[in-house]
Amino acid sequence: MRLEILPVLGIGDVTEGDDLAAMIATAAPWLRDGDVLVVTSKIVSKAEGRLVDVPADGPERLAARDEVLAGETARVVATRGATRIVQTHHGFVMASAGIDASNVDKTRLVLLPEDPDGSARALRATLRERYDLDVAVIVSDTMGRPWRNGLTDVALGVAGMPAIRDHRGEIDPYGNELQLTEMAVVDELAGAGELIKGKCDQVPVAVIRGYLGETRDDDEGARTLVRDAALDLFSLGTAEARAAGLREAATLADGPGPTPADPAAVDRAIAAVAQVVAPGTVFTHVTDEEVRAGLVATVPGWPAQATGLVLGAPPAPLDPADLVRFGADLQRLRIALAAEGVSSALLPPPPGSTASASLAL
Secondary structure, three states: OEEEEOOOOOOOOOOOOHHHHHHHHHHHHOOOOOEEEEEEHHHHHHHHHOOEOOOEEEEOOOOHHHHHHHHHEEEEEEOOOOOOEEEOOOOOEEHHHHOOOOOOOEEEEEEEOOOHHHHHHHHHHHHHHHOOOOEEEEEHHHEEOOOOOEEEEEEEEEEOOOEEEOOOOOOOOOEEEEEEEEEEHHHHHHHHHHHHHHOOOOOEEEEEEEOOOOOOOOHHHHHHOOOOOOOOOOOOHHHHHHHHHHHHHHHOOOOOOOOOHHHHHHHHHHHHHOOOOOOOOEEEEOHHHHHHHHHHOOHHHHHHHOOOOOEEEEOOOOOOHHHHHHHHHHHHHHHHHHHOOOOEEEEOOOOOOOOOOEEEE
């Protein structure tokens, strides 16, 4: 495979209501069937009227921008100073919801296209119907990446080709079956197109030639690239995830989990709180099966599904202040256990033991 990346020159500024298909076809009469057009989302948004008037500067501009950002935000992911990382209504996680103040008049902001996949499909359909051109269209924008410096263009919308190339089930040259390899090829093509589009060169469209043998309509579009927040390892920023965890710590449910607790996880939780509990407070993880069975048989209300036992003993002699502190220490341990994925229930101690409480795991 040999790829060519070609700039589409001479498109000029785009304003609301402009006919993008006509502008591209006029500027690139050399387009061929099978070409992939990488179109900067900003010119799509401009043509579609996704512009907002704001003051040119001062506090009023900042207030207006915040209002626009709130309207484009479905979920706040992280806030760092003046920068807000949010999930848009499309599902994209982006700084400032992709709102752009570059390459536009100072009194306006450009929003993302309302439906990037729909915009890509409409442009592809117009080029095919009016100019008899069978091309794929990628609507691209710039994003950052977790754990990586620098920005790159990615696909917000696509038409005429699948967003993902699925290699699962294929055999590599060493005889290994690929299990997880799904390549976001439209993101790779969007990044390649950005190499010649640039940021200040006013080249909003690039053409990638040689990748596609033929186009293919795919109803999934680029939305198939949006990972569900429940599966996203970066669905919250670090500070926000920590705050959410602390809030959840206040509402821990009583009861052991559905599966046996990992003994190593229990020991890690005990070690984590050992340095902050009151002097003399001791937590003992009972791991001997016979000893544990004998103890839990005497604990009132012991849950039938519980498989683990931790005994807690406060310092002696016990005064009221120590009792309060011991209760706090027990809650610290329950939180540490929950952080390890271990649920617990607070119960009375086994009769006759030196413990003052027990945790059923």
